[in-house]
Amino acid sequence: PNTLIDLSRKTDGSQDRAEFAKDVAEGLGQSPKQLSSRYFYDAKGSRLFQQIMALPEYYLTRAEYSLMQQHRSAMVSAFAADGFFHLVDLGAGDAMKTNLLLQELVKQEKPFDYVPMDISGSAMQELGKDLRQEHPEMHVRAVVAEYITGLKWLEQHLNERKVVLFLGSNIGNFEREEGQDFICQIRQHLQPGDLFMLGVDLRKDPGTILAAYNDASGITAAFNMNLLERINRELGGNFDLNGFKHYALYDPQLGVMKSFLVSQRDQEVYLEATQERYSFTAWEAIHTESSHKYTLPQTTEMGRLAGFEFVTSYLDEEGGFADMLFKA
Numbered sequence: 001p002n003t004l005i006d007l008s009r010k011t012d013g014s015q016d017r018a019e020f021a022k023d024v025a026e027g028l029g030q031s032p033k034q035l036s037s038r039y040f041y042d043a044k045g046s047r048l049f050q051q052i053m054a055l056p057e058y059y060l061t062r063a064e065y066s067l068m069q070q071h072r073s074a075m076v077s078a079f080a081a082d083g084f085f086h087l088v089d090l091g092a093g094d095a096m097k098t099n100l101l102l103q104e105l106v107k108q109e110k111p112f113d114y115v116p117m118d119i120s121g122s123a124m125q126e127l128g129k130d131l132r133q134e135h136p137e138m139h140v141r142a143v144v145a146e147y148i149t150g151l152k153w154l155e156q157h158l159n160e161r162k163v164v165l166f167l168g169s170n171i172g173n174f175e176r177e178e179g180q181d182f183i184c185q186i187r188q189h190l191q192p193g194d195l196f197m198l199g200v201d202l203r204k205d206p207g208t209i210l211a212a213y214n215d216a217s218g219i220t221a222a223f224n225m226n227l228l229e230r231i232n233r234e235l236g237g238n239f240d241l242n243g244f245k246h247y248a249l250y251d252p253q254l255g256v257m258k259s260f261l262v263s264q265r266d267q268e269v270y271l272e273a274t275q276e277r278y279s280f281t282a283w284e285a286i287h288t289e290s291s292h293k294y295t296l297p298q299t300t301e302m303g304r305l306a307g308f309e310f311v312t313s314y315l316d317e318e319g320g321f322a323d324m325l326f327k328a
């Protein structure tokens with residue numbers, strides 16, 4: 001009972017590359033330059049992100065893991081209160097945290113199936129394989145898709161009960177308005193009584209946040225730089241990787257962590273895919289990622305504005321990370 005549904009390719013594989021090329025051309029053509037963090041997650045990027053999650057500075061994963069360990073029994077009771085449900089995990093990745101809930105659901109013999117969704121095909125394949133070994137009885141339907149395409153899956157199961165997870169502070173990688181909009185879209189794909197659990201990284205000491213995105217071992221820098229490597233690999237780019245450096249900064253008023261790739265000199269880059277040249281002046285930066293940090297009231301308000309009812313918040317012991325439970 002274990003399937004993999006690949007919704008990432010449209011009519012043929014080359015369209016993905018065409019879309020990537022178009023986005024890169026657009027982002028490098030504008031001022032200030034930017035590239036979307038959704039392109040971080042090819043096979044290499046997904047591997048690097050797994051290493052990030054294990055870094056001493058990257059507190060987010062540990063905090064959410066420990067809060068889920070502490071509250072999993074209450075979470076599972078809330079999820080399974082009305083019988084069978086689809087547990088939909090948006091941006092599941094390696095599902096390290098969700099696995100705590102899966103174990104608890106199995107232990108409590110609750111009826112459910114698991115629908116992990118992720119942009120990374122390699123991550124979904126590996127997760128499917130791991131779950132087959134660990135829980136051979138569990139019904140798993142892994143979906144390879146971007147968020148919006150993934151939500152379409154929900155449309156086909158409109159009248160079946162759903163619990164949607166959006167964990168790991170993935171909401172933080174949307175700009176504020178886009179994040180609100182995405183939560184509204186999730187709500188529109190649910191029926192009254194369905195549940196939604198949102199993992200948010202809360203505001204805290206700016207030094208702690210900055211260190212998480214600027215680790216001493218340079219893994220985050222490599223993760224950021226992989227975007228240029230990916231452009232070289234897939235779009236025939238000739239980025240000189242020694243000509244750019246990772247730079248991260250946190251704005252404590254806006255609550256946003258921003259990552260950049262900064263050109264260390266005047267240089268030109270050529271992309272075969274677009275047959276265009278892009279020029280960089282010395283110290284010109286490409287914005288590659290935002291990671292927004294929220295306050296608890298901001299988070300409940302986001303849910304409320306989307307039409308959800310706030311149920312409860314589960315916090316880790318340090319109060320730095322929250323899983324917020326909402327009801328449609």
Ligand code: AVI
Nearest residue numbers: 052168169170172173220291
């Ligand atoms: C996936 N996302 C929630 C991570 C974050 O914290 O914004 C991605 C990341 N970027 C740098 N380190 C981790």
